[in-house]
Amino acid sequence: MPAIELGNEKSHSKISPHSSKAISESESLSYPPGFGPIQIMDQDTHKNVETMGYSLSCKSKEEQQKTLRTQKINRSSNGSKLEDGPAQIRKEGATDLRLASGDSERRCMYEQEEETHSTQPFWEGLASEDEILQSRTERLARKLRKKGKKIKRKTIIVAKELQCKQRIQKKPTSQRENEQSKQDLVNKATVDMRKKRSERQVAEEMRAIRQRLGLVEENDTEETIRRLMEMERRDRINIAQQELKKKTDGEEKGKRKLWEELLCLIKEYGGGCWCMGGDFNTVRGTDERKGRSYDATEAREFNKFIVEAGLEDIPMAGRKYTWYKSDGSAMSRDLKQWNKEIYGNIDKNIEAAREVIKTIDEKGETTDLTELEVEQRKEGSHHLWEWLKAKDSLLCQKSRQKWIKEGDANSKFFHGCVIKKRRQNGIDGLTINGEWIEDAGAVKHFIKEFFRRKFEEEQWNRPGLELNNLRRLSIEENAMLIATFSEEEIREAVMEARALLLANRMRCVMKSIINPNQSAFIEGRQIVDGIITTNELIHETKKRRRPTLIFKADFEKAYDSVNWEFLDVMLDKLGFCLLWRTWIQECLASASVSILVNGSPTEEFQMTKGLRQGDPLAPFLFLVVAEALNGLINKAVEEGLLEAATVGSGVVQISHLQFTDDTLIFCKASPDNAWAIKCIFRSFELISGLKVNFFKSSLSGIHVNDEDLSAMADMLNCMVGTIPFKYLGVPVGANSRKVSTWSPIVECLRKRLSSWRCETLSFGGRIILLNAVLSSIPVYYFSTLKGPKKVINLLSLIQRRFLWGGCEKKNKIAWVGWDHVCRTKNEGGLGVKNLGTFNLALLGKWRWRLLEEKEALWRRVVEAKYKVNRKNVWLGDKWDAECSGWWKDIWQLDVGLRGREGWFRKGVKKVVGEGNDTLFWYDRWLGEYPLKDKFNRLFRLSMKKDAIISDMGEWRNGEWCWHWSWRRNLFAWENALLQELKVMLQVRQLQQGQTDHWVWQHDSKRKYSVKSAYKILQDNLIPGKICNFKLIWNKW
Incomplete structure (x- = not known):
């Protein structure tokens, strides 16, 4: 029998036709983007017989019925025809095509609004972006002309900024809903299709993606498929078990639900004998309960469950009731007597x-x-x-x-x-092979074997990896790694360890080979980089209304699962020479493990996989392994398998972020991208041994409806996440202005104080705890977010009450003002940190890094999003209304502070070498202010406003000569300004061979430090000494 195949180029669903009236193929056919024709295939010969198409245009009910009656196809193979009987309109505004074969029916329904009567396909009626832009601009211009106003360029800019949003709004409601309905149908069909596939079908579908990602399989295709099937089976069993546990332990805890779940469990895993015990908290008859009302329905359901499960109720021996009016008083007397007589x-x-x-x-x-x-x-x-x-x-x-x-x-x-x-704490015994064993030797042997298997490689034949997008070490870097050890290094190796010596060398080359998306253990990269990048990306997608998926991966025992053979392959691909790789393998193979059981070590055994935590080499070796995941994700983006999220006008793509094994994936919301994520992690597990626990992982969505998000999460076998969520200990996507965002910090302080009794601590002891513990708890949050004034006051209140001996509900007199307490001891204070000032000093580091780190990922995100460049890097007192709260705080860091105005700008200065990286007019390199502010008249006349210093002159006979270029001849008073400028320039001479760099003037190392910034802010807040420290505080 022939079959009708509905679908596009990627996937088809076959439907057997019921009857045979024909449709003329001479009719003009039109298909929406992404949809193809309906093909009739002969199931016996598997060949295309005819090709027909349906115009999925928005037609009225009568027009659709007329089209179905008039279009006919004459079948030449067996004469069967497609009748118009089953194909009919089921309701107003919807086309319901039903093609039946026997008892089965398949429907393909395309919804549309009742008021739509156009015969033109909706996708042909959409205006282009240029037309929308022109229309909106003309409309705004007409409004302004009516009001008697001139048309400014801002009109065009507004139209450009809003063209995407206006394009959606200008579509007719019915057309927009039809388009979204069709896309939802495609997404839902894709998800359902993949959820219903068998384990082998899932493994087979991943094969093509694995090949495009660069995985090499040499005669082990069937073995790889078997492993993928085991992974899929493992995830499905895990999901089923967790869902069963959630249903049993969740809100539906009723006994009836419990009986149903237990019956399902017995049917699914039936076979053999069952023994079920526990406190069911119910009875089978009236004779089993006394002194309480008897629930006949409950007993009947319990008896029904016992019969259906095939269980036998074992008769009791001894007393009739297990519990009868017991309040523990008699037992207490017996226990006292027993304690006196025995002990x-x-x-x-x-x-x-x-x-x-x-x-x-x-x-x-x-x-x-x-x-x-x-x-x-x-x-x-x-x-x-x-x-x-x-x-x-x-x-x-x-x-x-x-x-x-x-x-x-x-x-x-x-x-x-x-x-x-x-x-x-010790282990008295273990259940081994179903038998309780208390013998110490047997317990130790079992534990040793358990961990030996944990650190033993199970899969030796893993697929290879071919990635050409990985960074490689240079010849010079390899020579540095294997160079002859110096006397200092030998002394260090003897005193410490060989692994530490190798780690110190490896640290120097990691930055050149590790992708910028990885922010762990690399010089110049910090843990907070990923937090800020994630926050800015979430803010961008929310503002631009871009449907986005965020997948948070949870690796199982990441360090313990690293495959040594794969690690060696990655070292080779990253350009490490053979000698270095041999040293690394010797360090790994020399490790032996012994398990401490009840204070006694077991026999040592050798490891064949995994990295030792605490080993100085382990973090860098793990980054080498994780770089393969970076390469796979980047390859998937290059091949079009994964659509990465973008920032700005698509200038910066962010597909993922990593901090060791803490991984986030960002992509556009679609089932294909969700499937690509699963294929990437499955492929990574095959080659490296690192396994992602999908059930503990989560999938969050931005501008994605709950139904679609839940369906894609089911396809990944993971949890549905929410935004905000915690990443690296900080809630990302949260509003830092809300007090609820800071509740973990407040609760942490209160919890810590609840374990301390102020009455038993001296005043000096409270000061030490205040400085060492309470002031350090909010540091991590303060490094990324600016605390609201209400939160700062609340945290300071908790500190004040603790210092003066009070508690949460009891206040005591504060004998000295808190501002005085926060001064240094040299100025008569106690050295307690002012949290508000400390927060500003920590955030000031971002301003410093904005000047210093030009290639950092977070800096590129900020540049693309807020158009930051070398001229406006100093920011100002105004900001874009649509920027994030974090950027507003950084922007106005040294603006609007009483007594501390411009504290950061005054502390930063550019030291000029050859002048290749310093803007002549904009940067502060000569005097206290930029030259454009001090000589504003000359700046406006200059023809090289954006020039760097090296472009403003040349070297002649070892001396620097300045060249000036003006728009016109200078007046006399302007020449006087130029002479003043030349006098200033004579003081600062350029230095050949030296690079330009920024310096922080308030620190001896000429680098920004939180300590020096805090001191500057505090000195400007309360200048001058108060009194001698001993004179005030020695009496306390």
Whole structure:
């Protein structure tokens, strides 16, 4: 029987026709973008018989019925025809094409509004961007002319900025909804199609993508498919188990739901004998409960479950009821009697045991002990040890009651008990092969074998990797790595370790080979870079209304799963020479592992995979492995498999960010991109051994409806995430102006204070805790976000109350103003940090990095988004209304501060070498202000406003000569300004062979430091000394 194939070039769904009236193929056919014709295929010969098409235009009900009746195709193969009976209009404004074969039916429905009666296809009626821009500009111009205003260029700019939004708004409602409806149908069909595929179909579909990503498979295609099938099966089982747990432990906890889930579990994993035990909190009849109302429905459902599950209720032995009006009072008396008779007085028992041991030892000093006496001493030592443990346990219980009652958990005794208990924690026994084993030797052997298998490579035959987009080491860098070790390095190696020596050398070359998207362990890159980049990207997509997916990956045991063979392959691809790779392999293979079980180490065994955490080489080696993931993602973007998110006008593409194994993927919202993400991580797992736990991973969406997001998350077998979410410990996508964003910091401070009792701490002890702990907790947040004034005041209030001996609900008198307390000791204060000032000093580092780091990813994002360049890098007191809150805070960092106006600009200066990187008029390199401000008249007359210093003259006979270029001849008073400028230029001479660089004038190292910036801000806030420190504070 022939089949009708509906679809586009990528995917088709086959439908068997029910009957056979024909449609004329002479009719003019039109298809929407992304849709192809409907093909009739003969299932017996698998050949195309005829080709027909449907005009998916927005026609009325009558026109659609007329089209279906008039279009006919004469079948030449078996004479079957497509009747117009089953194909009919089901409701007003919708075309419902039903083609049946036997009892099966398939429908393809295209929704449209009732008021749409146009016969022209909707995709042909859309205006182009140029037409929309021209129309909007003309409309604005007409409005301005009516009001008697001149047309400014701003009109054109507004039209350009809003053309994307206006294009959507200018479409008729029905056309826009039809277009979105069709796209939703395609997305939903794609997701459903992939969700219903078998494990082998999923593995087979990944093959083409793996080949395009550069994976080489040599005669192991079937083995690779088998591994992919195991991965898919593992994820599906994990999802099923987690969903079952959520349903059982979630909101639907009713007994009826529990019985249903247990029955499903028995049917799915049935076979063999079952034993089910536990407290079901229900009874089977009235004779099993006394003193409480009997629920007949509940008992009936419980009995029904037992019958359907095929279970047998084992009869009870002993008393009739397991619990009867028990309040614990009788048990308490029995326990007291038992404690008195069995244990007695612990201290007396300890003294008795010691006395026995002492007596035997004294006798042993003079004569030989008999075997009985030796056995008595061993028994006495054993009893002494048991009684001492019992006493420690008793003291620990009593002290814990006291800590709970009084809230004092910061004493020396407390910490001592915690350390002792941690040391005493042991494993008494384990269930091994279904049998409980308490033998120490067997337990140690089982634990050793368990971890040995964990660090043993299971897959030795992994696919290869061909990536041409990886960075490689140069010949000079390789020579530096394997150069002869100096005396200083040899001394360092002897005193420390070979791995540390290699790590110090490797650190020098990592920046040249690791992708900028990785921000861990690389000089000049910081953990906060990824946080800021993610925040700016989320803000951009929200403002531009771009549908975007953010996938947060969670790797399982990342360091412990690294494949050594793959690590060597990556070192080779990154250009490391053979000698260096041999050294690395020797460092890895020399490692042996021993498991500490109950304080006793097991036998050592060798590792065949994984990196040792704590090894100085491990972070850099892991970055080498993670670089393969960077290469795969970049390759997917180049091949068009993954559409990366963009910032600005598409200048900067951001497909992913990494900090070691903390990975975020950014892409446009579509099922194809979601599928590409899964293929990338599956491919990475095949070659490297690093596995992503998709169930713990999350997929978040921006401007993506919940249904589509949930469907794509199901396809990935991951959770549906929300925005904001935590990344590297900071909520990204959150509004920093809201107090709720800072609630983790406030709660952390309160939790820390709840374990300290101010009454038991001296004034000096409170100051130390205040400076060492409480002031350092908000530092991480303050490094990326500016705290609202309400949050700063709240945190300062908590600190003040703690300093003066108060608590959350109890306030005490503050005898000295908080501003005075925050001064340095030399100025009469206590050295406590002013949190508001400290926040500004930390944010000032971003302004410094904006000047210094020209190639950093976050800097390129800011440049593309806010059009930052060398001329406006100093920013000002005005900003774009659509910029993010973080950028506004950075922009006005030194603006509007009482007594601290322009503190950052005054502290930064450009030191000129050859003048190749310094703007003559804009940069502050000569005097306290830029030359364009001091000599504004000359700046406006200059024809080289944007010139760098090296373009303003030339070297002649070893001397620098300035060249001036003016728009006209200078007046006399302007010549006087020029002479003044020349006098200033004579003071500063250019230096050949030297580079230009920025300096921070308030630090001895000439680099920006938070400490120096904080001091400048505090000095400007409260200038001058208050009083001598000892005179004020020695009485406290």
